[in-house]
Amino acid sequence: MTQRVSRARELLLWLTAGLLTATLAFVITSFTVWDGVQGTAETVRDRTAPAILSTIGAKVELLTANAAAVQSFGSGDVVRSGPGRDYQDQIALASQNLAQSAGLNEAGDKATSELQVIEALLTQYSGEIEQADARYRQPGESTLGLADLWVASRMVDDQREGVRVLLDGLVSDQEQALAQQVAPAWANPVLWLVPAGVLLVLLVWTQWTFSRRFRRIFNPQLIAATALLATAIGIGVWWTAGVNAHLRETRVAVQTVVDSRNDQASQADAARVAKLRQFLDDRCGPGRCGTAVADLAPGPATVPTALTDHDVSAQTEDVGLATEGASSGGWLRWVLPGTGIVIGVLTGWGLWRRLDEYRYQA
Template sequence: MAAWAALRRRYWATLPARLRFLRAVTVSLTAALALLLVLAGLAATGTWDTVADRDAPRTISAADLNLALNNMDAQAANVLLSSGNAGKGRLRTPYGKAVGFYGDARREIGHDLRTLAVAAQGDRADERTVESLTDDFAEYQELIGRALENDGHSGGKAAALADYRKATDLLQHRLLPDARTLVESNNDAFNGQYTQARSTLSAQLAAVLALGLLLLAALGVLQWYLARRFHRILNPGVLAATVCTLVSVLLGAQLLSASAEHLRGARRDAFDSVVALSRARAIAYDANADESRYLLDPERRDQYTSSFLTKSQQLYGIKGADLGTYDAELAVTWQAYRTDGHDLRFTGEFRRELDNITFPGERTAAEKTVQAYVVYQRDDRKIRDLLAAGKEHEAVEFCMDWQPDTSNAHFAAWMTALDQLTDINRAHFTASVRAGRADLAEQLPWSGGLLLLAVALTGLGLRPRLAEFR
């Protein structure tokens, strides 16, 4: 009891003691709020660094690997298809382009594997996947190299085709599944980081508002107590401190809320579309390769026809359609969407993108991409019709040539439209990251500075009153 009485006399029994106690409460709450804002700012900065410098690049590298593997195999098929018999009857332009694209894809795969090997460190599952990919890719290159070597010999097409079959089977059954696993693994990690960061920002926002209200309440009590004891309406220093605190709390809350919104825009509005469109591009290259494989390998034509349809359904899914009915159903469902933007009777990666239209120009770019896809699908039927009519040379030329109104030219136009659509979302992802970082750099110092000013103003406001008791 004696100790309690001593504490009461020291911290509350006298008027100066009560003023010092209220000052200590406001300073403590201000310090706690300032510390919370600093920690929230550091956490948000770390989140943006992780998103922009780790999670997004890893996912994009995995998607690029998936695409490059499909592209490399497609170009290998194109080289074999356009090479003629040991160079005799070679389609020079298609052959030259295929050789160049093949080399580009091989170099891209090497770069992506090195990037993903570094990114996988510490994650044993991803490390094993990258190791498996590296080993399988070495075997794949050996098979393709042997196929191209055999193709260079007169009468070596059959041996080249046998090696190519082994290579493409290795690609389809081991390399591509592993590559897709890496895409999903890295994308899931990004999603987990996003969910955790959003939850943390929400908790920090609630804590800032709670502490801010407590601090404003403490300043209000202090103002009331001064007015009551010293018969003054307002204390200018405490009033100015209250205004500074209010502005600081509003800035801090706005900063955390804006950070959450920028993060949502970066992940959900922009990067979800980037992932869907990256998948679409990889599927497109694989489908285009199926056309070349279909022409190259008569014994597997049924297999490659089925595979082409499967990939078409993954891009623009039409329930119950086969290649005989796909074009008509595609025309009907696409016209229904063009008439009513809410009438989406199809599924697949294009539907995923059209469900996530957010940015200016994105819908127009998405519709242009699907329209280019419609043209490409019509070209595929022309290739099959020419082959069915016994015009194999014309079918190969139409599939392989790069002249206007040929299949490759239309495929390139489709990929250009797809890239432009992807670039819109990538640009907004970058803009969201930049805006989130800029808000932290601009608003956090102001919020913290105002809190420091509030402490100083509270001290200045109380100093004359405490001086009266010396």
């Protein structure tokens, strides 16, 4: 009899050790995974997505500013009011957005270097426009002012190292960073479902063992722990699917804004190219500016119809809604591990009663 009691107590000790180990694994993995999920979602919301929107916004504002400057020179308004208020407002916004993008950058050292080059070129571009303005106002130096305007436009337009090309490369790098963050590495439930599944199986098997070997059909603590674990697994899987869906929505929403802003940029640049061609022909005579007109980057065969700023603002709000949806599960960072701790307490309580019985019998 004593030997049977000893073996039963040994089995209970093994069950206790297995259940508590599985519970500890569930607590650790659930916190690690959901802390990573929440951190990624918050990074996308607070840094990566805003950085992309700031960069593509800077591109539109730069090209709009450039078009406004060319319009001012071409119409002669530059003599009275310089490059114009539109130019000044847009170039200030471009500088502000670039600074914001630099502060939020999540695309690594390469993107940081690109931002530094772009900011330096933007400063140089502004200087060329100011010099063009000053010279164009001076009697007899309008041609030099026109040359400076041309140099400034080429800084934006150059197909190899122009600001526009560099901005496109930067947006691409930032979108790759977003794609890596949206990838379901952290949001994969397998990382915490395995220990959760092991714990669930152990709980069920323990209750079956109690009913077969110890004639204890009901153990309220283990039943409560099993129900709590099953609920936690269901909530975790459901919310994981939601986070993945919201992160995918974020990527699509960001791409939609980028496409719309690129259409706006193309429209602004097409207007700038057409006006600059006309301006050069007016000053030099048709075809007499030589390679200057020929070197202008050809505009697209068809310029897309750009959405209004109001429409783009609505698309940007969609980005915000998607990122908020992805990052709104912060409570799971604590609830799932907390649930594991409660399960551990219930499991220990339920097993301790049986251990106590066999200690008494021994």
